[in-house]
Amino acid sequence: MSTTWMIVLIVGAATVALKGLAPVLLGDRELPAPVARVNGALAPALLAALVAVQTVGDGASLTLDPRIAGVAAAVVALLLRAPLLVVLIASAGVAAAVNALA
Amino acid sequence: MAAGARDVAPIAFAALVIGVSYGILARDAGMGVVAPIVMSLTTFAGSAQMAAATVMQDGGAVAAAVTAAILLNLRYVAIGVSVAPSLRGRRARRLAEAQLATDESWAISQDSGRVNRERLLGAGLVLLVAWTVGTIAGVFGGSALGDPATYGFDAMFPALFLALLVGQLGDGRARAAALAGALIALILTPVAPPGVPIIAAAAGALIALKPPKEATP
Numbered sequence: 069m070s071t072t073w074m075i076v077l078i079v080g081a082a083t084v085a086l087k088g089l090a091p092v093l094l095g096d097r098e099l100p101a102p103v104a105r106v107n108g109a110l111a112p113a114l115l116a117a118l119v120a121v122q123t124v125g126d127g128a129s130l131t132l133d134p135r136i137a138g139v140a141a142a143v144v145a146l147l148l149r150a151p152l153l154v155v156l157i158a159s160a161g162v163a164a165a166v167n168a169l170a
Numbered sequence: 171m172a173a174g175a176r177d178v179a180p181i182a183f184a185a186l187v188i189g190v191s192y193g194i195l196a197r198d199a200g201m202g203v204v205a206p207i208v209m210s211l212t213t214f215a216g217s218a219q220m221a222a223a224t225v226m227q228d229g230g231a232v233a234a235a236v237t238a239a240i241l242l243n244l245r246y247v248a249i250g251v252s253v254a255p256s257l258r259g260r261r262a263r264r265l266a267e268a269q270l271a272t273d274e275s276w277a278i279s280q281d282s283g284r285v286n287r288e289r290l291l292g293a294g295l296v297l298l299v300a301w302t303v304g305t306i307a308g309v310f311g312g313s314a315l316g317d318p319a320t321y322g323f324d325a326m327f328p329a330l331f332l333a334l335l336v337g338q339l340g341d342g343r344a345r346a347a348a349l350a351g352a353l354i355a356l357i358l359t360p361v362a363p364p365g366v367p368i369i370a371a372a373a374g375a376l377i378a379l380k381p382p383k384e385a386t387p
Contacts, residue, residue, distance in 0.1 A: 071226075072200070072226070075239075079240065082240045083239075084212070086246040088265040089247055090247065090251040091265065102381075104283070105381075106376060106379055107252050109343055109378035114273075114371060115331050115334055116352040117354065117355035117371030118327075128363070128364060134322065138324075138328075139328050139332060142325075146332065153183060155329055156330060160325055162322065
C-alpha cells in the first residue's frame with residue numbers, strides 16, 4: 069500500500085473512532101448538571117481557541133500576517149450585524165488586499 | 171433537518187472554498203486524485219487533512235502525518251461528549267450520526283447549551299457535500315488557481331469561527347470560557363505540537379463547573 073493510502077486509511081479510521089467514542093459509550097443518558105454546564109461551555113472555549121490559533125498560529129509559532137487584517141474586517145462586519153456571507157467575503161477580501169500590498 | 175441545512179449555506183460556501191484549497195494542497199503534496207477525495211468523505215475534518223497533506227508535502231514520514239492529523243482531531247472526543255446526549259438509536263446509528271459532527275455543524279446546532287440533533291445532521295450533510303465537491307474541484311482544477319492565501323481564503327476560517335463564537339457568548343460563563351480557551355491555545359502554540367493547544371483549550375470550559383449565581387444561597 070502506498071504511503072498516501074496508509075495515511076488516508078489510518079487517519080480516517082482514527083477520526084471515525086474519535087468522533088464516535090462518546091456517542092457509542094455514553095449512549096443518550098443525560099449528563100450530571102456540573103458536567104452539562106461544562107459541556108455547554110465547550111463551544112465558546114474551543115471556538116475561541118480555533119479563532120486564536122487560525123488567526124496568528126503558523127505551525128508551532130505565532131505570526132502576524134494578512135490574516136489579522138481579514139479577521140479585523142470580520143469583527144467590523146460582525147459589529148455592523150452583517151450577514152455571515154458578507155462577514156466571510158469581507159475577511160477574505162481584506163486579507164487578499166493586504167496580501168497583495170505586502 | 172431543513173433548518174440546519176438552510177442556516178449552514180454561508181458556512182457551506184466557506185467549506186467549498188477551503189475544500190478547493192485542500193484539493194490543491196493534496197495534489198501538490200503528491201497524494202494523487204482519488205485519495206484526497208476519499209479522505210474528504212471519510213475523515214471529513216479540514217484542519218487534520220490539511221495538516222497531513224502539509225507533512226507529506228514537506229517529505230515527512232507517515233507516522234508524522236498521522237500523528238499531526240490525530241492530534242488535531244482529538245478535540246472530536248470533546249465534541250463527541252457534547253453531541254452524545256442528543257443522538258438517537260442503536261450504537262451503529264449513533265456512530266454514523268456522530269460522523270456528521272464537524273466544528274461548524276456542531277457550533278451552529280448549539281441550542282441553549284445542548285446540541286439540536288436535526289440541525290447537526292442537516293448542517294453536517296450539507297457540509298460533507300460542499301467539502302467533497304470543493305476537494306474534487308481542487309484536485310482537478312486547482313493548479314490554475316494557485317496559492318489560497320492570494321485570495322485571503324486562509325482568513326476565512328478564523329472569521330467563520332469568530333462569527334460562530336459571537337452567537338455563543340450569551341452569559342458571563344461563556345465569555346470567561348472563551349477567553350480562557352483563547353489564552354490557553356495561544357500560550358501553548360509555541361511550545362506544544364499542533365492540535366494540542368486546541369484540545370487543551372477545552373479546559374477553559376471548566377470555568378462553568380462553578381454553579382450559576384442564582385443557584386447559590
